Amino acid sequence: MSAVLAPELEVPTLEVRNLQTRFHTRAGVLPVVDGVSFTLGRGKVLGLVGESGSGKSVTGFSIMGLVDPPGRVEGGQVLFQGRDLTQLATGERRALRGNRIAMIFQDPMATLNPVLRVDTQMIEAVQAHRRVSAEEARRHARDTLGRMGIPSPDERLRAYPHQLSGGMRQRVAIAIAMLHGPDLIIADEPTTALDVTIQAQILSEVQKLVRDTGTSLIWISHDLSVVAGLADEIAVMYAGRIVEHGTVDDVLDHPRHPYTRGLIDSLPGANARGARLRQIQGMTPSLLNMPVGCAFAPRCPHADAACEVRPEISRPRHEAPWHQVRCFHPQQGRPAAPAAPRLPAAPRAPAANDQAPPLIALRQVAQRFGATPPPGVVGRALRSVGWNRPPVVTHAVDGVDLSVRPGEVVGLVGESGCGKSTLGRIAAGLLRPTEGEVIVGGTPAADFTPAEQLAARLRIQMVFQDPYASLNPRLRVSRIVGEAALLHGLTDAAGLDDYVCAQLQRAGLDPALRHRYPHQFSGGQRQRIGIARALAVQPSMLVSDEAVAALDVSIQAQILNLFMDLRDQLGLAYLFISHDLGVIEHLCDRVAVMYLGRVVESAPVAELFARPAHPYTQALLAEIPSIEARGARFSAIRGEIPSPIAPPSGCHFHPRCPQAMPRCRTETPRLRGIAIHHASACHLHDAH
């Protein structure tokens, strides 16, 4: 380990010296990458971590020479095996790109051409750098897919990108990057858009490939936990500079920079369950008017007069001289958090009142979307003579019971396509279920008068995932927040302005900003506007559909704290939908795990995380990346998430389940109690 950053005799694969990339925009010159330097040895994995706007992706693009105008690499050197890439002619650079240096992007649908088959694209990629026949290129492509652990590569080669799942597409993109056995791969958040189980599979495959081939890898991510499991070294970026760089253990166990420490501390896993998360105040500064000295100083609890000068690299640890920090006040010791034992905090006062009638109860709710498949030419002709194919039914939600009591926080976990969002929309009254009953405040929704229906709708409000799409770009914040309250008589026209200010204040926003438009706010602020809008109609429950998923770690902690404050101050109940088990574990009283439209397990949060009963829950828990789990560990559950259009028979999970029995294929397990408040749907429970 000590050799990781120590000078090596051989030429390192990549050496970046004082890289400067600036964007010349109308508003001014943005120093997006501002003096980044690092060295990456052969076969090493560097995790480049930072929040949005930190310049991590642009660093990757600068190394590749793919920065688009108005951006320009304006200074520094990028030495690839000793050659300075910034001095190479375009043609020489292109010869290296895709051949010796490859890149993997976040969105494989954007990297793969949607109108060309996979084999066409792969053959082209092979022939771009090798003079071989199409036949030979195809064989090579097939071998590479095979090495990536992709089942039935011939079938994948014949497919168009849209016929593959997201995870499979990303694998194909990685295989294309691996075609020529490059010396360096730059991966820009390649697993961010993927589900936990699929992410774990890809991480383990990439890890194996890198180890087998000696390829160096730069893994760009906002997620410390993912990088912790994969990388040898971590470099943390903030506002265009690397603020801390060291081995994974150095950076995570002995973070010296206050920003790194703040990031680690604000992870839900580093805080006592249910307690307020330690958060970094404020937000990333605009690159247009950066502080003269340390960029982090305005948010830093340790900042003083010294920080008004730009800090240089220092090496504060004698035992680890390669550990670099850009700070005048390097912190001592381990992070403050008691990381290992996650004891439940003292039970909250109004917690899950068993006696109170539920705010909302869903009984055997199902949502099926029927659609006749678009007919081909033959189908059209047949239809014109009266023959019709039966509609294809998507079982988005398939018979779910769920209730939320006043003041209770219920978590809903699952991977994409499991129906958790659909269920959330049913709970919020935005969708009427095709089957089953929704009971709000003791009355079935079907029996509501229009006035009751409106009241029920206002009682349960929704906070959406996308802080951009969920706010109308053409309306001012004051109207976004105040319109419904005024319309429903919660305030009058004279008191509206004060009312809106009060809501914004509760959501932690400066009321002076109420006359602005949504585009003038950052993602975290926008999410606060969405929360203020929900609060304005005085709800008793919020449905949060991945409301923090799109936010940076430090901002995520702020919003989660806001949710917890509102719960304590207003007694709000939550249906908290998330794919992030760390967030769920931190916030929720009770958790329901969904798989392909069904709840497979439901239990109080401590019970579920301590004694997961269903194999799917067990697998999910095993796949959570965390900063404690380092090195090779990803024990992927096999296979992909099946389509909800044709779910597997019997227990939907049986094709991926390590403990599947013949019976699982034919018989659907029922959700039944296995302990107090703990229910699970699995045939294994019958055996005992």
Place this chain on the structure above:
Amino acid sequence: MSGVSMAKTYDERSIWWRVAADFLHSRIAVGGLVVLGIVVLAALLAPWITPQNPYDLLQLDVLDARLPPGSHSSEGGYTYWLGTDGQGRDLYSAIIYGLRISLTVGVGSALIAAVIGTLVGLVAAYAGGKVDALLMRLVDLLLSFPTILMALMILAYVGKGVGNVMLTLVLLEWAYYARTARGQALVEARREYVDAAQGQGIPRWRILTGHILPNCLPPLLVIGALQIARAITLEATLSFLGLGVPITEPSLGLLISNGYQYLLSNEYWISFFPGVALLAAIVAINLVGDQLRDVLNPRLQK
């Protein structure tokens, strides 16, 4: 909050301010805007900047017919800088007054068509189902006919006159707005902010007019700008064909039509100068419209 002072320094204003700032970035478009401004100003101020009222037959002198540019009037009162036409009209005055008619017809019909078309489009998107299908098939029907043929048919039925030309243009143009408004409204209706508004118990019609409509405006504005140019061209074409405005109140198209029989006898100016004026107006409007389209293109918006 440190973010407060920061955010205030830039972009305090609405989206429309940004659009205006972006718009002014293209020199060509600004040029178009200037030409358009001159044309509109000239049309507005016509009585004060012209030596003659071309519609007042008493001011016309047949003896001055078809004088070349630069000639003096027989009564010596003023110079015909652009010459005169077959009736002895001062072409400069006739062009300015003709611009007035062309612009009134173009802008007026485009505006009325925009209101009607947007309304129909929103109703179709809102109602869906059979109403939607019916309205949109009607739109398809209208758009599938050759425009001139339709215009000739309608004008042949209702007769000549400025009002009737406008009516014809409105009948021909609303379909473009309807189709765009419907498509845009359907796209916007799927956005999450519409879900949010529904979840807050805001009535559907209010969501449609107060939330969805403002988001549909940019593409409609672009179509509007280009349709004005189209309407002016169409009016000129119809007048040229003798089905537009009455001969005593010539628009640009009619002036061109009056002059073209003299083109072969080297009296080019009667058609040429109105043609140049028409060209300038239409090119200016198109330049402005194109730039609007670029600026308002959601893909280019940040």
